[in-house]
Amino acid sequence: MRRLAMLGACAAAPWVLTPSPCGAQVMRTFSVSRPVAAERFLHVTLDFGGGTLVLGPAAGDELYGLTLRYDADRSAPIQQYDPRTGILRIGSEAVAGTGVRVSARSRSEQTARFFFSPTVPLALYANLGAGDAHLDLGGMTLTSLEVHGTATRATVDFSAPTHGPCKSATFAVGAAELDVRHLAQAGCDAVKVEGALGAVSLSFDGDWRRDATLTVDLAMGGLTLQLPAGIGVRIVGERFLAPFAAKGFVRTGDTWTTPGFDQASHKLRVDLKASMVQTTVRWMER
Amino acid sequence: MRAGNRPAALLFLALLIPAAQVAAAPVRDGNGHVPERVRRLLLATLQNEDGPTPQAVPPADSQGPAVNPVHLDQPVQLERDLRAALRKPLSATRLTVAGGSARLGDYSVGSAEVVHGHVVVLEGSAEIHGRIEGNVVTLDGDVTVFPGGTIIGDVLAIGGKVHTIGNGSISGTQQLLEASISAAASPPPSIPGQIFRHAAGLTGLLAVLTMLGFGLVTFGRPNLEIVSDTVTHSFGRAFLAGLLGQVLVLPTFGMIVIGLALTIAGALLIPFAVAVYILVVLITTIGGLLAVAHAIGERITHRQLARGVVVSANSYRFVAIGLATGAMIWLAWVAFGWVPVAGTLMLVAAALTTWSLATVGFGAALLSRGGIREHFAGRLIAPEMMTDEYLWATPQFGVPAVKRPDPREK
Numbered sequence: 001m002r003r004l005a006m007l008g009a010c011a012a013a014p015w016v017l018t019p020s021p022c023g024a025q026v027m028r029t030f031s032v033s034r035p036v037a038a039e040r041f042l043h044v045t046l047d048f049g050g051g052t053l054v055l056g057p058a059a060g061d062e063l064y065g066l067t068l069r070y071d072a073d074r075s076a077p078i079q080q081y082d083p084r085t086g087i088l089r090i091g092s093e094a095v096a097g098t099g100v101r102v103s104a105r106s107r108s109e110q111t112a113r114f115f116f117s118p119t120v121p122l123a124l125y126a127n128l129g130a131g132d133a134h135l136d137l138g139g140m141t142l143t144s145l146e147v148h149g150t151a152t153r154a155t156v157d158f159s160a161p162t163h164g165p166c167k168s169a170t171f172a173v174g175a176a177e178l179d180v181r182h183l184a185q186a187g188c189d190a191v192k193v194e195g196a197l198g199a200v201s202l203s204f205d206g207d208w209r210r211d212a213t214l215t216v217d218l219a220m221g222g223l224t225l226q227l228p229a230g231i232g233v234r235i236v237g238e239r240f241l242a243p244f245a246a247k248g249f250v251r252t253g254d255t256w257t258t259p260g261f262d263q264a265s266h267k268l269r270v271d272l273k274a275s276m277v278q279t280t281v282r283w284m285e286r
Numbered sequence: 287m288r289a290g291n292r293p294a295a296l297l298f299l300a301l302l303i304p305a306a307q308v309a310a311a312p313v314r315d316g317n318g319h320v321p322e323r324v325r326r327l328l329l330a331t332l333q334n335e336d337g338p339t340p341q342a343v344p345p346a347d348s349q350g351p352a353v354n355p356v357h358l359d360q361p362v363q364l365e366r367d368l369r370a371a372l373r374k375p376l377s378a379t380r381l382t383v384a385g386g387s388a389r390l391g392d393y394s395v396g397s398a399e400v401v402h403g404h405v406v407v408l409e410g411s412a413e414i415h416g417r418i419e420g421n422v423v424t425l426d427g428d429v430t431v432f433p434g435g436t437i438i439g440d441v442l443a444i445g446g447k448v449h450t451i452g453n454g455s456i457s458g459t460q461q462l463l464e465a466s467i468s469a470a471a472s473p474p475p476s477i478p479g480q481i482f483r484h485a486a487g488l489t490g491l492l493a494v495l496t497m498l499g500f501g502l503v504t505f506g507r508p509n510l511e512i513v514s515d516t517v518t519h520s521f522g523r524a525f526l527a528g529l530l531g532q533v534l535v536l537p538t539f540g541m542i543v544i545g546l547a548l549t550i551a552g553a554l555l556i557p558f559a560v561a562v563y564i565l566v567v568l569i570t571t572i573g574g575l576l577a578v579a580h581a582i583g584e585r586i587t588h589r590q591l592a593r594g595v596v597v598s599a600n601s602y603r604f605v606a607i608g609l610a611t612g613a614m615i616w617l618a619w620v621a622f623g624w625v626p627v628a629g630t631l632m633l634v635a636a637a638l639t640t641w642s643l644a645t646v647g648f649g650a651a652l653l654s655r656g657g658i659r660e661h662f663a664g665r666l667i668a669p670e671m672m673t674d675e676y677l678w679a680t681p682q683f684g685v686p687a688v689k690r691p692d693p694r695e696k
Contacts, residue, residue: 026466028463028464028466029462029463029464030361030461030462030463030464031460031461031462032459032460032461032462033459033460034458034459034460035456035457037457072362072466076362077361077362077463078359079358079359079361079459079461080357080359081359081459083458
């Protein structure tokens with residue numbers, strides 16, 4: 001019994017006697033917004049180091065806005081806008097030489113809520129660090145989209161059809177989990193997904209406006225393609241140790257094609273480069 | 287209610303309204319945030335704070351504080367500059383504003399007024415009924431644009447809020463930055479404070495290590511003693527082994543993970559293996575350090591005994607004395623760590639010494655396989671090293687003693 005008590009005391013000692021390192025942490029709030037004037041274009045570079053990010057369309061007449069809760073010891077807000085060029089840099093950046101803070105998630109978590117005008121043509125380049133990101137780009141006037149994430153769990157949703165000629169949507173992820181929903185409603189000519197390690201889910205449900213090209217280059221992990229029944233799909237695969245589970249396709253060498261591809265009202269061409277990636281195709285009812 | 291109780295009651299009411307609501311308030315808030323207003327009013331009543339007398343802030347001399355509010359894209363830096371410019375009394379504040387002017391206390395622009403240039407308001411709020419053609423910055427104050435008022439430019443409220451009422455308008459960006467709690471308010475810690483903080487940290491760490499050491503003596507004394515003897519008898523070898531071990535810790539970890547990842551069953555074991563590996567490295571490091579403390583304490587105690595000092599020679603004492611000796615290395619830093627250059631040098635010296643001892647302990651723990659193998663502990667003597675003294679040891683029993691020769695028997 002005495003030994004047990006001593007063992008307990010020894011085990012508890014570090015927690016009782018070691019001071020908490022989180023005491024000096026200072027969380028601050030920064031908000032910014034700007035009304036729409038005569039802007040014809042908004043080119044956004046969004047930086048967010050870590051935490052929870054939410055992005056969506058502005059409800060009022062704001063051109064852009066941000067509410068940021070950040071760790072003042074480790075990062076600082078950024079907001080640089082040039083009304084002449086329509087170039088905006090917004091978000092937060094790490095303060096140099098501050099290292100990494102290890103503390104309870106509830107105490108250290110940074111949060112950012114971004115919003116952009118749905119009526120002004122938007123080219124968005126998002127650079128995300130570690131954390132959760134929820135981007136709803138539905139209804140926006142999107143001209144191009146690029147999302148880079150290092151260790152991010154990101155959900156990108158085109159909850160409503162976008163406006164404007166979207167040339168491309170690129171998703172480049174490191175070790176991440178990426179879930180893109182209603183991708184058909186993005187209306188982008190080309191969709192590109194690059195990833196090193198992680199799980200990627202691309203759902204092409206929603207209203208199809210035009211044919212699309214998808215390029216996937218994944219190193220390790222899993223890829224799930226959710227495709228609506230009735231569209232023509234052609235997948236050209238360059239695979240290494242990458243099993244491909246595809247029903248409803250006719251295989252010719254490294255090419256998988258749905259029957260009636262040439263006659264389909266909308267077509268999706270997929271260029272798949274994968275190594276050690278489990279690729280799964282799921283069909284959805286339209 | 288007695289008159290004396292009123293301030294306490296008001297303070298209680300003021301504190302009841304959570305400050306968090308300030309952060310949650312929307313940027314555009316035509317009528318203001320009622321709980322926040324009530325809270326501020328109550329606090330202002332209690333503290334009898336009317337703010338500084340409104341006045342213009344004279345420009346500083348060429349070497350004095352200056353800000354350029356033409357771009358408000360560095361609000362944190364701007365806040366730092368503005369707070370650094372404040373003087374006590376506030377009327378002594380001097381500030382140069384590039385392309386504009388600075389004000390102290392509440393500031394108002396009349397409906398017929400037009401202000402050209404940027405406006406920086408310190409320790410007060412800005413009420414705009416007229417027109418400002420430039421950026422507006424407030425430090426610890428709100429910006430309110432009343433009906434008919436216009437700001438042709440950007441607005442930044444540090445420690446305040448921005449309100450537009452009716453058709454009051456702001457053409458540019460509206461920014462709100464929560465006031466910094468620490469910025470200029472908290473002075474650097476005093477020298478006694480620094481010494482106390484360092485001493486408290488060292489005491490806490492020493493107490494933790496002592497408890498761990500006593501636990502190790504209670505539950506694993508044989509292993510601790512073998513590692514300790516390895517430190518004593520194979521010091522140089524233990525240091526080299528520790529150095530090599532530190533270099534190989536990460537590659538070994540990587541190899542284990544990759545090796546496990548190659549098979550499905552192994553991949554499932556990766557989280558378990560990672561936890562076990564980290565635990566083993568931690569135990570080896572801390573256990574090794576405690577073994578070094580044990581060896582130091584043992585040496586010191588034996589010297590005391592050799593001098594004739596009567597002390598109890600046991601492992602608890604060895605560990606306690608060893609750790610106290612190790613702590614002495616840090617005492618110089620605790621006392622003089624605040625000295626600009628010497629303090630840093632002391633810190634580096636203490637850290638290097640501690641690292642060396644930890645390396646020796648780590649190496650000794652590796653050499654002795656965690657206190658199981660006695661090969662380097664000086665306990666086993668190879669046969670070729672046996673001298674006649676060992677080979678012809680005096681038998682303790684079973685052999686009759688040689689009879690002393692008796693001269694009478696001759």
